[in-house]
Amino acid sequence: xxxxxxxxMALLAGLLxxxxxxxxxxxxxxxxxxxxxxxxDAAVEEDPDRVVEVVSAIEDPIERAALANRVAALHAVAGGxxxxxxxxxxxxxxxxxxxxxxxxxxxxxxxxLSPDMVARATEREARGPAEMHLPPPAVGEAPWAAAxxxxxxxxxxxxxxxxxxxxxYEALAESAAAEGDVxxxxxxxxxxxxxxxxxxxxxxxxxxxxxxxxxxxxxxxRIQAALELCGHSQxxxxxxxxxVLTIQAVPNxxxxxxxxxxxxxxxxxxxxxxxxxxxxxxxxxxxxxLYWARATGLLVERRPREAAEILELLxxxxxxxxxxxxxLLIASTWTDKALAEAGMDELASMVQSGQVGPDRxxxxxxxxxxxxxxxxxxxxxxxxxxxxxxxxxxAIACLGSRRRALADDPALDARIVxxxxxxxxxxxxxxxxxxGIVGSDAPELLRWTAARLAREVAPDRALADDPSAxxxxxxxxxxxxxxxxxxxxxxxxxxxxxxxxxxxxxxxxxRxxxxxxxxxxxxxxxxxxxxxxxxxxxxxxxxxxxxxxxxxxxxxxRVPQRPPPR
Numbered sequence: 001x002x003x004x005x006x007x008x009m010a011l012l013a014g015l016l017x018x019x020x021x022x023x024x025x026x027x028x029x030x031x032x033x034x035x036x037x038x039x040x041d042a043a044v045e046e047d048p049d050r051v052v053e054v055v056s057a058i059e060d061p062i063e064r065a066a067l068a069n070r071v072a073a074l075h076a077v078a079g080g081x082x083x084x085x086x087x088x089x090x091x092x093x094x095x096x097x098x099x100x101x102x103x104x105x106x107x108x109x110x111x112x113l114s115p116d117m118v119a120r121a122t123e124r125e126a127r128g129p130a131e132m133h134l135p136p137p138a139v140g141e142a143p144w145a146a147a148x149x150x151x152x153x154x155x156x157x158x159x160x161x162x163x164x165x166x167x168x169y170e171a172l173a174e175s176a177a178a179e180g181d182v183x184x185x186x187x188x189x190x191x192x193x194x195x196x197x198x199x200x201x202x203x204x205x206x207x208x209x210x211x212x213x214x215x216x217x218x219x220x221x222r223i224q225a226a227l228e229l230c231g232h233s234q235x236x237x238x239x240x241x242x243x244v245l246t247i248q249a250v251p252n253x254x255x256x257x258x259x260x261x262x263x264x265x266x267x268x269x270x271x272x273x274x275x276x277x278x279x280x281x282x283x284x285x286x287x288x289x290l291y292w293a294r295a296t297g298l299l300v301e302r303r304p305r306e307a308a309e310i311l312e313l314l315x316x317x318x319x320x321x322x323x324x325x326x327x328l329l330i331a332s333t334w335t336d337k338a339l340a341e342a343g344m345d346e347l348a349s350m351v352q353s354g355q356v357g358p359d360r361x362x363x364x365x366x367x368x369x370x371x372x373x374x375x376x377x378x379x380x381x382x383x384x385x386x387x388x389x390x391x392x393x394x395a396i397a398c399l400g401s402r403r404r405a406l407a408d409d410p411a412l413d414a415r416i417v418x419x420x421x422x423x424x425x426x427x428x429x430x431x432x433x434x435x436g437i438v439g440s441d442a443p444e445l446l447r448w449t450a451a452r453l454a455r456e457v458a459p460d461r462a463l464a465d466d467p468s469a470x471x472x473x474x475x476x477x478x479x480x481x482x483x484x485x486x487x488x489x490x491x492x493x494x495x496x497x498x499x500x501x502x503x504x505x506x507x508x509x510x511r512x513x514x515x516x517x518x519x520x521x522x523x524x525x526x527x528x529x530x531x532x533x534x535x536x537x538x539x540x541x542x543x544x545x546x547x548x549x550x551x552x553x554x555x556x557x558r559v560p561q562r563p564p565p566r
Contacts, residue, residue, distance in 0.1 A: 026039070026043075027039035027040060027042065027043035027046075027051075027054075028043070028050075028054070033060065033063040033066075036063070036067065037063075037066060037067065037070070040055075040067055040070055040071060041070070041074060044071055044074045044075050044078060045074075048071075048075045048077070048078035049078070051071060051075075051078060052071075052078050052081045052082060055067045055068060055071065055082055055085075056081075056082065056085050061086075061087070064082075064085060064086070065086055065090070065092035065093075065096070067082070068082035068083055068085065068086060068092070068096050069092065069095060069096045069099060072096050072097075072099035072100040072103060073099050073103050074103065075103075076100050076101070076103050079096065079099065079100040079103070080097070080100040082096070083096035083097045083100055089163040089164060090163075090164065091164055091166065094164045094166060094167045095166075098205070102205075105201075105205060105235075105236060105239075111234045111235045111237075112133070112135075112233070112234070112235055112236050112237040112238040112239060112240075113135065113136075113231075113233075113234050113235075113237040113238070117238065118135040118238070121133055121134055121135055121238060122134070122135065122282070122283070122286070124386060124391040124395070125391040125392045126391065126392050126393055126394045126395065127285075127394050127395070127396075127406075128286075128289070128394055128395025128396050128397075128403065128406065129286055129289075129290075129395060129397065129403065130386060130391075130395075131384070131385075131403075132242060132290070132381065132397065132400075132401055132402060132403065133238035133239055133241070133242050134238060134241050134242060134245075134283070134286050134287065134290060135237065135238055135241065135283070136227050136228070136230035136231040136233075136237050136238070136240065136241045137227055137228060137231055137276055137277055137278055137280070137283070138231065138278075138280075139228050139231035139232060142186055142232045143182055143183050143186065144182070144183045144184075144185075144186030144187045144190065145186075147183050147184075147186070147187050151183060151184060151187055152187055152191075154184075155169070155172060155184060155187045155188050155191055156191060158172060159172060159188075159191070159192075165191075165192065166192045166193075166196065166202070168192075169188045169189065169191050169192025169206070170188070170189075170192055170206050170209060172184070172185075172188040173185040173186075173188035173189045173192070173206050173207075173209065173210045173213075174209055174210055174212075174213040175213070176188060176210070177210035177211070177213040177214040177229070178213045178214060178216065178217060180214070180217075180222070180225070182210070182214070182225060182228075182229060185207075185210040185213075185214075185229075186207065186210070186232070188206070189203050189206035189207050189210060190203055192206055193206065200234065200235060201235050204232075204233040204234055204235040204236050204237075205233075205235070205236060207229055207230075207232050207233040207236075207240075208230070208233045208236045208239070208240045208243075210229055211226045211227070211229035211230050211233070211240050211243075211244055212226075212240075212243055212244065212247060214226040214229060215243070215244040215247045215248055216247055220248075220265075220268045220269045220271070220272040221272060223244065223245075223248055223269065223272040223273050223276055224272060224275060224276040226244045227241060227244055227245075227273075227276040227287075228276070230244060242290065242400075245273055245287060245290045245291045245294070245400075246290070246291075246294045246400045248269050248273065248291060248295075249266075249269075249291055249292075249294035249295035249298060249400070250294075250298065259303060259306050259309055259310060259313065260313060262299075263299075263310065263313040263314060266295050266299065266314075267314070267315065269291065269295075270288050270291050270292060270295070270315070270318070273287040273288055273290075273291045274287055274288045285317070286397075288317055289317070289321075289396055289397045290397045290400060292314075292317065292318040292321040292397075293321050293324070293396070293397035293398060293399055293400045294399065294400035295318075295321075296310075296314070296318060296321040296322045296324070296325045297321070297324070297325045297328060297399055297400075299325070300322065300325035300326060300328075300329060301325070301328075301329070304329055304356065307322070307325075307326055307329075307354035307355075307356060308353060308354030308355070309354075310322060310354075311354055319410070320396055320406055320413060320417075321396075321397075322354075323351050323352070323410070323413060323414055323417050324398055324399070324404070324417040324420065324421070326350070326351045326354060326356045326417075327351050327414070327417040327418045327420065327421035327422075328399075328421045328424075329356050330347060330350065330351070330356050330418070330421065331418075331421035331422045331424060331425055331429075332421075332425075336429070336430050339422070339429070339430055339433065340430050340432070343432075344415060344418065344432065344433065347418055348411065348414040348415045348418060349414075351414040351417060351418060352410055352411065352414050380402070380456070381401060381402035381403065382402060382423070382452060382453055382456040383395070383402065383403045383404065383452060387473050387474070387477060388473065389469065389470050389473065390470065390473075393405050393445070393448070393470075394406040394407075394408075398420060404416065404417070404420050404449070405445050405448065405449050407443075407445055412443055412445065412446065415442075415446050416445065416446055416449050418433065419433060419434060419437065419446065419449050419450050419453060420449065420453065422434060423453040423454075423456070423457050428457050428458055434450050434453060434454055434457065435450070435454055435458075435461065435463060436464075437450035438450050438451045438454065438463045438464050438466050438471065438475070439463070439464030439465055439466045440464075444468050444470065444471070447466055447468060447471050448468065448470050448471050448474060451463065451466065451471045451474040451475050452474045455474060455475070455477060455478070459478060463475055
């Protein structure tokens with residue numbers, strides 16, 4: 001067994017503690033381990049592929065393991081490649097692989113279930129969530145806290161001889177949970193966390209995984225037990241809840257004789273999700289919304305020609321989500337020309353009626369603008385935070401990973417979901433479906449939606465003025481910022497236009513971090529003519545990860561396949 005397989009996690013933590021230091025010198029100029037550990041963060045941001053090459057060549061297994069774990073927390077793809085260079089049966093590799101799978105878990109600074117985090121997710125003036133990670137139901141003492149000694153000794157005995165006990169306990173927790181044995185699952189998580197650098201985080205992530213395993217079974221009655229497991233994951237409880245509800249929306253391998261039978265199963269799961277909230281009616285509604293947001297997108301994708309029938313069979317609270325799924329079908333199968341010829345009114349009517357099958361419009365060829373995986377839950381959230389006044393806008397889950405505005409009028413809501421869906425295309429939609437709505441005579445809620453999405457799709461594009469204070473606020477807000485002051489109220493440090501966040505010497509249109517001479521959309525270190533996402537040395541037309549001389553479609557050296565981060 002190599003040195004890396006014996007590498008204590010405490011030693012890794014000690015080595016990584018120095019990564020907060022550094023100097024003006026480059027990672028590439030470092031001559032010792034301490035220097036490389038101190039500067040690897042900046043190096044990963046600059047050139048992750050080169051970091052993989054450099055770290056892979058390091059002979060010292062202890063240093064390579066420390067760097068691999070750090071890179072995994074910063075860059076899942078580069079970290080995953082470096083994890084593969086570590087000994088298969090080593091605690092360092094197990095930890096590295098877990099970090100690469102879910103790097104966001106390692107960067108959480110505050111427990112998910114702290115009072116302020118829970119309040120932020122649910123407290124707003126109008127209906128709907130303030131963000132997409134919902135708190136689990138309230139729970140009491142963990143059921144495994146008073147487990148019998150025979151249960152504990154049995155769990156310990158099964159993993160005693162494993163070279164990586166934490167890996168064994170995690171697998172045991174997942175298998176026990178899948179069988180409905182939450183007591184053994186919890187005991188395994190508690191045992192596996194012993195000896196870890198952060199016992200609470202290690203245990204809570206294991207409980208998170210156990211809840212996912214429990215939710216992955218087909219039985220709707222497992223939803224409540226899985227959500228209760230999330231309630232025992234202090235650090236990752238809200239993320240756990242989101243995962244459980246979306247996992248239940250994924251179709252199983254079951255075969256249904258007709259649409260009605262499948263919809264009955266979906267209804268049973270939605271009812272179970274709502275019942276898991278107990279007497280908290282508001283939380284129950286949020287659970288059902290999040291479930292339907294994901295389930296309807298998948299359902300309408302599989303049965304596009306039966307969308308109208310599906311809407312008739314689903315409960316009333318699923319109708320807004322069915323409209324969103326129909327709009328996604330249009331956005332992913334219609335070309336710009338077909339959209340323009342139909343127009344907003346006809347498309348909105350289709351969204352309401354369900355007549356949106358792929359035969360209604362020409363499907364773009366593979367690689368054409370506008371295509372994306374229909375029903376994908378990983379769409380970027382374009383409404384991350386409520387700006388002043390937006391807490392009064394009714395919100396609803398959209399695809400399971402973002403929010404959108406909800407209109408009481410189904411006709412207006414159909415227009416809102418069309419704008420949402422078309423903004424997700426690979427390229428901006430035709431102007432009349434997004435940019436031309438701002439400043440028009442369209443309803444305020446639609447203009448606000450268009451302004452919010454336009455700032456995400458094309459943050460540097462000039463948009464028409466609008467009389468609405470809510471729309472104006474979105475026009476002045478830059479993606480990535482927090483809540484900004486009310487329009488027309490210049491703040492200290494703003495530029496002549498009174499734009500929030502501007503520093504002395506900045507020109508109108510510049511954003512924080514931009515240097516004089518930089519063009520909108522450029523990032524620090526970019527040269528004139530470079531496009532966003534390009535790295536130094538890349539030529540126009542090259543994609544991230546390509547090397548000089550490579551043609552489009554070519555892949556760098558074969559890399560072992562691994563599941564994408566969850």
